[in-house]
Amino acid sequence: xxxxxxxxxxxxxxxxxxxxxxxxxxxxxxxxxxxxxxxxxxxxxxxxxxxxxxxxxxxxxxxxxxxxxxxxxxxxxxxxxxxxxxxxxxxxxxxxxxxxxxxxxxxxxxxxxxxxxxxxxxxxxxxxxxxxxxxxxxxxxxxxxxxxxxxxxxxxxxxxxxxxxxxxxxxxxxxxxxxxxxxxxxxxxxxxxxxxxxxxxxxxxxxxxxxxxxxxxxxxxxxxxxxxxxxxxxxxxxxxxxxxxxxxxxxxxxxxxxxxxxxxxxxxxxxxxxxxxxxxxxxxxxxxxxxxxxxxxxxxxxxxxxxxxxxxxxxxxxxx
Amino acid sequence: xxxxxxxxxxxxxxxxxxxxxxxxxxxxxxxxxxxxxxxxxxxxxxxxxxxxxxxxxxxxxxxxxxxxxxxxxxxxxxxxxxxxxxxxxxxxxxxxxxxxxxxxxxxxxxxxxxxxxxxxxxxxxxxxxxxxxxxxxxxxxxxxxxxxxxxxxxxxxxxxxxxxxxxxxxxxxxxxxxxxxxxxxxxxxxxxxxxxxxxxxxxxxxxxxxxxxxxxxxxxxxxxxxxxxxxxxxxxxxxxxxxxxxxxxxxxxxxxxxxxxxxxxxxxxxxxxxxxxxxxxxxxxxxxxxxxxxxxxxxxxxxxxxxxxx
Numbered sequence: 229x230x231x232x233x234x235x236x237x238x239x240x241x242x243x244x245x246x247x248x249x250x251x252x253x254x255x256x257x258x259x260x261x262x263x264x265x266x267x268x269x270x271x272x273x274x275x276x277x278x279x280x281x282x283x284x285x286x287x288x289x290x291x292x293x294x295x296x297x298x299x300x301x302x303x304x305x306x307x308x309x310x311x312x313x314x315x316x317x318x319x320x321x322x323x324x325x326x327x328x329x330x331x332x333x334x335x336x337x338x339x340x341x342x343x344x345x346x347x348x349x350x351x352x353x354x355x356x357x358x359x360x361x362x363x364x365x366x367x368x369x370x371x372x373x374x375x376x377x378x379x380x381x382x383x384x385x386x387x388x389x390x391x392x393x394x395x396x397x398x399x400x401x402x403x404x405x406x407x408x409x410x411x412x413x414x415x416x417x418x419x420x421x422x423x424x425x426x427x428x429x430x431x432x433x434x435x436x437x438x439x440x441x442x443x444x445x446x447x448x449x450x451x452x453x454x455x456x457x458x459x460x461x462x463x464x465x466x467x468x469x470x471x472x473x474x475x476x477x478x479x480x481x482x483x484x485x486x487x488x489x490x491x492x493x494x495x496x497x498x499x500x501x502x503x504x505x506x507x508x509x510x511x512x513x514x515x516x517x518x519x520x521x522x523x524x525x526x527x528x529x530x531x532x533x534x535x536x537x538x539x540x541x542x543x544x545x546x547x548x
Numbered sequence: 549x550x551x552x553x554x555x556x557x558x559x560x561x562x563x564x565x566x567x568x569x570x571x572x573x574x575x576x577x578x579x580x581x582x583x584x585x586x587x588x589x590x591x592x593x594x595x596x597x598x599x600x601x602x603x604x605x606x607x608x609x610x611x612x613x614x615x616x617x618x619x620x621x622x623x624x625x626x627x628x629x630x631x632x633x634x635x636x637x638x639x640x641x642x643x644x645x646x647x648x649x650x651x652x653x654x655x656x657x658x659x660x661x662x663x664x665x666x667x668x669x670x671x672x673x674x675x676x677x678x679x680x681x682x683x684x685x686x687x688x689x690x691x692x693x694x695x696x697x698x699x700x701x702x703x704x705x706x707x708x709x710x711x712x713x714x715x716x717x718x719x720x721x722x723x724x725x726x727x728x729x730x731x732x733x734x735x736x737x738x739x740x741x742x743x744x745x746x747x748x749x750x751x752x753x754x755x756x757x758x759x760x761x762x763x764x765x766x767x768x769x770x771x772x773x774x775x776x777x778x779x780x781x782x783x784x785x786x787x788x789x790x791x792x793x794x795x796x797x798x799x800x801x802x803x804x805x806x807x808x809x810x811x812x813x814x815x816x817x818x819x820x821x822x823x824x825x826x827x828x829x830x831x832x833x834x835x836x837x838x839x840x841x842x843x844x845x846x847x848x849x850x851x852x853x854x855x856x857x858x
Contacts, residue, residue: 264679267759271679272687275672278728283694286705293705300708346584353577361845362585364852365592368837370788372806373830376813377595380823388594391611424588428852481698484790488810502700509704510795522701529698 294520299513311520321521323496324504327411331500332479334415340472342419343426348460350427351434360431363424371421371484378417379404379489404489407497414485414498426475433467434460469540473533480529501525595827599623603824622824626832646800647829650808654833657722657793657804658786664727666779670771672729673737674763678749688738695731699791707795717799726786733778740774741767777851780844784837805833 294311296304315321350360366374381387382403390400403413437460445455461468483502486492492499492507499507501521509518598606599622600615609616624630626647675681676688706725715721748770749762757765768775790806797803803811812829813821841848 263681264759265681268675268679268681268684271671271675271759271763274668275691275729275734276687278668278725279691279694281709282706282725282728283697283702283731284690286702286709287694287697289705289708290701300711345580349577349581349584353574354581357846357849359581359585361841361849363588364849365838365841366588368784368788368841368848369834370790370806370837372788372790372809373834376809376826376830377591379813380598380827381591381594383823386606386610386823388611395611420587420591425852428849432852477696477698481700483700484806487790487794488813505700505704509707515704515708519704522698522704526698526701530696533696 290519291523293516294523296516296519298515298519300515301513304516307516311517312524314517315520315524320496320499320504324499324501327496327498328480328482328500331411331415331482331498332476334412335418335479335482336472336476338415339419339422339426339475340468342423343430343471344468346423346427347430347434348456350431360424360428364428365424366421367425369421372488374417374421375485375488378413378420382413405494407494410490410494410498414482414489417485418479418482422475426471429471430464430467433464433471436467437463465540469536472540473536476532476536477529480525480532595831598823599828599831601824603822606823619824622822622828623832625822625825626829645808645812645825645829646803647808647832649800650803650805651832653719653797653802654787654805656719657789657797657802658783660719661723661726661786662779662783664723665730665733665782666775668728669730669733669778670737670768670775671763672734673741674759674767676734676738677741678746678762678767679759691729691731691734693731695735703792703795710796716796717802719802721796722793722802722804725792726789730782733782736778737771737774740771744770776844777847780840780848781851784840784848787837809833 293304295306295308297307297310298304346363350363382389384390384400384402384405387403389403394400401409403409441459441463442455445459450458481502482500483506486498486500486503487506490498492503502525505518505521505525508514508521597613597615600618600620601609602617602619602621605617621630621634625634626645628645628647672691676684702725710716710721710724713721715724744767749766752762752766788806789804790810793802793804793807794810797807809826809829813826
């Protein structure tokens with residue numbers, strides 16, 4: 229149940245594009261020939277208004293703005309692809325990309341491994357809802373709050389973490405204040421916030437693996453390690469891929485934690501791409517340039533999702 | 549939470565012990581679980597410990613596990629119950645943080661957007677799951693496709709629109725983009741509506757009931773549980789929202805807590821930040837979510853995975 233819902237999103241989109249209905253969630257038609265268009269318009273009107281006004285039109289306008297120079301004052305002037313050529317020659321953009329990719333790699337790498345471990349523990353050992361709830365807690369607290377909490381705990385002078393480091397006889401670390409530590413620190417904070425949530429997503433996937441597969445394996449005398457690699461991982465793959473796609477996309481858009489703690493610094497060390505967009509738009513009132521940056525971010529995210537789905541074969545199950 | 553924790557944990561803790569030889573694999577696994585829970589919970593306790601300390605004494609007791617110089621001053625300071633002189637004496641900033649105002653703003657913002665979003669999304673989900681109309685699947689596909697669009701991509705044009713409408717620093721400007729729908733909410737509810745039995749609805753239809761009546765009197769009450777879950781998740785998400793209010797709600801009169809906390813952090817008097825005050829503020833800001841979680845935790849936990857991915 230759990231995974232079909234989550235996975236349904238992808239085939240459903242595909243189906244509308246190619247016209248090859250997978251039968252996914254298509255409601256059984258009643259035999260009434262008439263259409264409910266008028267009633268439907270009534271029901272859909274508010275959502276449609278929201279969709280058109282705050283998703284569709286802004287998306288189109290965002291693409292348009294990316295080809296203009298626009299400083300909020302006056303009207304946008306069309307400048308063709310100048311923003312894009314400028315971006316590709318912009319060292320700060322490449323720096324932002326490098327910083328973001330570094331963040332995503334650290335964040336997703338640790339988060340996924342830890343979450344997989346936690347999910348296995350939730351599935352096999354600690355089955356209580358209370359423990360699952362406790363591990364989910366950080367995810368429910370605002371990014372800003374989590375960031376401030378760790379900003380305090382990792383403080384150079386008074387933070388408890390540095391107190392412990394000091395007590396162990398090691399030199400104190402300027403977690404948010406040094407160029408080489410800023411990104412790993414922010415990545416770590418968000419691993420802490422997301423690991424329980426990610427674990428729950430994977431846990432839901434684990435639960436959808438039918439028991440009889442495991443029974444057969446244990447009858448055959450398979451070791452737990454063998455069972456994990458030959459049964460759990462292959463059967464979990466579609467869920468894992470979906471979790472990866474979603475967490476990677478989310479990770480690329482990291483902003484709140486950076487904005488509250490380092491503001492992009494020290495120097496450019498933690499100026500992630502969304503921070504750069506924000507600063508261009510609201511710091512320098514360069515909406516054309518900022519729009520072009522966000523178009524590029526959008527394209528990157530779409531590519532990342534596509535590549536992950538394609539190469540990890542996220543929409544095929546091995547359970548056949 | 550603590551009581552249920554104890555009552556539920558005890559039997560589990562003792563279960564592996566008796567009779568059988570010690571299963572080291574299990575012991576190791578439980579040790580890992582314990583580490584994970586401690587790592588998750590300890591920072592919250594540290595937040596509480598700091599909030600109950602006097603800020604002036606934090607420096608000399610940095611590693612003491614108990615509150616340094618126990619004091620409720622930080623909470624008083626945040627809630628505006630302390631005079632500036634007292635505040636400065638305790639190591640706080642003399643500057644007032646308008647906490648009550650931000651709290652009110654957060655409540656308005658989160659409640660209004662949650663109510664609107666859940667209700668309008670339910671209406672749309674009804675149209676997608678119960679009504680036949682040309683273009684339905686195309687429109688639904690378009691809605692779903694927007695799930696892939698990163699918020700920053702639409703945030704800039706939306707900001708410009710709200711600005712052009714003269715709605716910067718108003719509740720309308722804050723709420724509008726969230727008020728009508730999110731693709732996720734519609735998808736989530738449509739999925740439930742499709743799985744619900746239609747017998748009652750069809751009988752009502754034969755009796756001549758109109759769709760509006762069926763929606764209000766049959767579908768909504770029957771979907772109360774998923775609607776509540778969705779409302780809960782939406783409320784938590786809106787309560788925690790930072791980016792959009794940062795863009796359009798900078799003015800004091802509509803500033804929400806998340807934005808307010810960021811401002812509070814940056815006003816450090818004479819170099820030393822008011823850590824106690826900051827932790828007291830974050831604790832109070834997190835409180836509504838913590839309370840909701842204590843009350844409805846099971847529902848939230850079980851909805852993850854089902855809701856798939858938000």
